[in-house]
Amino acid sequence: MERSPAARLLLRLTTAAILLFIYLPIVLIVVYAFNTNRVPTWPPAGFTLEWFGRAAQSSEIRASLSLSIQAAIGATLVALVLGTLAAFAVHRFSFFGRETVSFLVILPIALPGIVTGIALATAFKTIGVQFGLLTIVVAHATFCVVTVYNNAIARLRRTSRSLEEASMDLGADTWQTLRHVTFPSLRTALLAGGLLAFALSFDEIIVTLLVAGPQQTLPIWIFNNYLRPNQAPVVNVVALLAIALSVIPVYLASRISSEAAGVPR
Amino acid sequence: MTGTATAAHRAFGRRLATALYRRPRLQLGLLLGPPLGALVIAYLGALVLLLINAFWRYDAFIGRVVTQPTLDNFVQIVTASVFRDVAVRTVLTAGAVTIADAVIAFPIAYYMARVASHRTRNILVVAVVLPLWSGYLVKVYAWRVMLLNGGFLDSVLAPIGLRGPGLSDVSAWLVFSYLWLPYMILPIYAGLERIPGSLLEASADLGARASTTFRRVILPLTLPAVIAGSIFTFSLTLGDYVTPSLVAGGTQFIGNIVFENIGVVGNTPLAAAYACVPIVVMLIYLLLARRTGAFESL
Numbered sequence: 001m002e003r004s005p006a007a008r009l010l011l012r013l014t015t016a017a018i019l020l021f022i023y024l025p026i027v028l029i030v031v032y033a034f035n036t037n038r039v040p041t042w043p044p045a046g047f048t049l050e051w052f053g054r055a056a057q058s059s060e061i062r063a064s065l066s067l068s069i070q071a072a073i074g075a076t077l078v079a080l081v082l083g084t085l086a087a088f089a090v091h092r093f094s095f096f097g098r099e100t101v102s103f104l105v106i107l108p109i110a111l112p113g114i115v116t117g118i119a120l121a122t123a124f125k126t127i128g129v130q131f132g133l134l135t136i137v138v139a140h141a142t143f144c145v146v147t148v149y150n151n152a153i154a155r156l157r158r159t160s161r162s163l164e165e166a167s168m169d170l171g172a173d174t175w176q177t178l179r180h181v182t183f184p185s186l187r188t189a190l191l192a193g194g195l196l197a198f199a200l201s202f203d204e205i206i207v208t209l210l211v212a213g214p215q216q217t218l219p220i221w222i223f224n225n226y227l228r229p230n231q232a233p234v235v236n237v238v239a240l241l242a243i244a245l246s247v248i249p250v251y252l253a254s255r256i257s258s259e260a261a262g263v264p265r
Numbered sequence: 266m267t268g269t270a271t272a273a274h275r276a277f278g279r280r281l282a283t284a285l286y287r288r289p290r291l292q293l294g295l296l297l298g299p300p301l302g303a304l305v306i307a308y309l310g311a312l313v314l315l316l317i318n319a320f321w322r323y324d325a326f327i328g329r330v331v332t333q334p335t336l337d338n339f340v341q342i343v344t345a346s347v348f349r350d351v352a353v354r355t356v357l358t359a360g361a362v363t364i365a366d367a368v369i370a371f372p373i374a375y376y377m378a379r380v381a382s383h384r385t386r387n388i389l390v391v392a393v394v395l396p397l398w399s400g401y402l403v404k405v406y407a408w409r410v411m412l413l414n415g416g417f418l419d420s421v422l423a424p425i426g427l428r429g430p431g432l433s434d435v436s437a438w439l440v441f442s443y444l445w446l447p448y449m450i451l452p453i454y455a456g457l458e459r460i461p462g463s464l465l466e467a468s469a470d471l472g473a474r475a476s477t478t479f480r481r482v483i484l485p486l487t488l489p490a491v492i493a494g495s496i497f498t499f500s501l502t503l504g505d506y507v508t509p510s511l512v513a514g515g516t517q518f519i520g521n522i523v524f525e526n527i528g529v530v531g532n533t534p535l536a537a538a539y540a541c542v543p544i545v546v547m548l549i550y551l552l553l554a555r556r557t558g559a560f561e562s563l
Contacts (some may be wrong), residue, residue, distance in 0.1 A: 011380055014372040014388075021369075021447065022396055025407035028417060032410065040410045042420040077301075086300035093293045101297070104304050110496065110551075112504020112543040114520040115315075116308075118527055118536055122318055123311035125533075141307050145300065157352070172281035196398060205402050205507055206520075210527065218400040223507065227404055236410075239403040244397035254391050 010074045026243065033236040040232060051233040061238055064221040068245075070133060071208075071217060072201040075140035079197040080190060082141070083148025091156040108143040115208035116143065121210040131213025137210045140204060142199035151193030151257065152186060188256050195253035199246040218242050320535035330534060340540035348522070352542050355519040358438055359502035363449075363495045365442040370449040370494065375448075378457035390454070397447035402507065409438045409511045428459030440512045441502050447502070449494035456490025457483070492554050499550055503543040519543055 035045035055061050083105075090101050108116055120139045121131075129135055163185070167177040205219040212220060222238055225231045285292050319338055322331045342348045377389045396404070408430070411417040418429030453522045460483065468478040506520025519542055524534035 008380060011372055011376045012338070016372045018369060018446075019389075019392060021443070022392075022537070025404055025411060025443070026396070026400065028411060029403060029407045032317040040413070040416060056307055085296045089296035089300075091294075093289065095293060095297075101301065103379035105334060106310075108308055108486075110500060112500050113522050114504045114506055115540050115544055116504075118533075118540050119311035119315040120307070121316050121527065122309070122533060122537065126314055138307060142304065145304070173279055174286060180335055197553040199398050203399055203401050203409075205307060206505060209507070222406060223403055226409070226511070233483055236407070239406055243400035243403045247395055249397055250398045251391070252562075254394050 004060050020045065021103065028237055029239050029243070032233070033240045035233065035236070038111070038229070038233055040236075051224070051237045053239040054234050058234070060216070061218075061221060061234075064218050065241070067215055068132065068202055068218040069138075071140060072134070072198045073138040074137035075201040076194050076197045077154040078137065078141035079144035079148045080194050083145045083193060083197075084186075084190065086145070086254050087149050087152035087156060091153055102149075105146050105149050114210075117207040117210035120207065124211060131211060132215050133212070135207055135211045135247040137217070139207050140201040143204075144200055147196035147200060148193035151189040151196070155186055155189035186230045192253040194258040195249040195256070199253075202249075203242070203246040218245075287434070289518050296383055300375050315537045315540060316552045318534050319541060320532040321535050323530075323532040328498050328531070338535050339541075340386070341535065342538055342542070348508055348539065351517050351522055352519060354516075355503060355543075355544060358434070358441065358518070362441040362445065362496045362502050365438070366446050366449040366498050367453075367491050367495065369442070369446060372454035374450050374457055377454045393447045393454075401444065401498050404444060405440060405511050408436070408443065411437050412440075412512055427434075432512055434513055434516040437509050437513040437516065437540070440506070440508055441498075442510065445498040448497035449491070451492040452490040453487055456487040460486050489557055492557050496551065496554055499544075501548060 031044055032040050033051060034047050034049070035044040036048045036050075037044065052068045054250055055222055086101060086105060090091060117139070120135070120142070124131065124135050124138075164177055164181050172180065203219065205217075205223060208217055209220055209223065216224065218238065222242065225235050225238075285295075295434075318330075320334045320336070322333060322335050322337055323329075324331050342352075373393075377386050377393075381389060382406065412429055412432055414431060416429070422429055464482055464486075465478055468482045473481065504520060506518065506524045509516065509518045509521055520537065523536045523540050524541070526532045
């Protein structure tokens, strides 16, 4: 289809407008984190680093940051183990219900968040588990498995098995082949999947709020404090921190996976 | 001493490897057991438990759940107008969000897939993926700050004599559309990229104008991708209670009622029964989506 210069320009402008729409609110939060005024008026009143100091001094914020990181690491580790195992099983074997496994892995993220949250909360209550770090990790792990699984299985499908066969033919046993051939070819895919799982867990609130009990992750801290007018500037700072800690892993993951896939940049 | 121990260790490893190699079913079981077990027990088990809970009854007098099978919760949901209104509002909002996202996503996805240079395209993909996975609550909160009376939107719109929508159901629609937009852009982009250029040339050679080619060739070929994206925009809207509580200014959605009942009120059975509404809606949606072949585009 021939596109006239006018049509191209229109498309380019529309794309720019949509990108502006996507990034404007995020930029605004960054700006307000440095705003001297307690009330988020536009334009901002002046530049200050005061709220960063306040946030750093708050033991509540430090505790919730620490809980968020612990939960994200825990969920990522569980997701790495389960996602990799499932990817190997689905890729290497054909068995009854193989398609169901992919479906089951996607389900926790495809079903509405409130459903996942209340189902897990009810289950934890029924078996009498105390709400806290453990329940958060279990809940996050169920929907983080999919990121590792997707990355691992995509890599497995792209790598040829002949390398493994060569390794076996040259006398390596299963473990040596796994360590020296299979794992190195999967490494970057697992890293990308793990980073995404970390970001997903760090960012989550809909399910977390239902299974965290009295504990506060960083998003829950924001949720509990956004209504307090006194806290508004500090909330902006914590929001900035929360977005940085989830954007960075996603950015790294996108770089790793596209480079490793051999996509020219 | 250690030498023999390592040797024994290695011999055991070899025997284990051989044993596993000879029994592929055992290998499969060991690989599949942990993830499947975890997901079936922790996730499907929890869902079943939720369903069972929906048939129990919360006794407000004694303040606890009576484990006696009853259909009361479902009757209440179908007959009480509050529940019906909120369910209808949520589903309609989810539909409106999906339409808005499809309309906004098309031009940028088209630009990415068929106009932009290779380099620009890669930058744009990262720019769309970044907000997909990160900063959910921060973005909602940012919108709240923008929407508040006298906030950013009001200030920016004032010179042209307009006002922002404030905190309202329209805001909820706007913010939902904003949040789930990347989920729609990516599948449409992938779908557009797959269309061979020769098809578009053929259409032009046969005398079709750009608008006809778009309507008769591009749109039908990308429809499965749009439906794949709509699964996310629909499901995410149905299951959210955080966004409405921040930006909808008191207007309730399904998620809010479920959250209130399980949290403040403690009426888990009613919450469980009401949570069946989004489940059923999603199941119907998924069944319809599957018939269009959208699952291949996921």
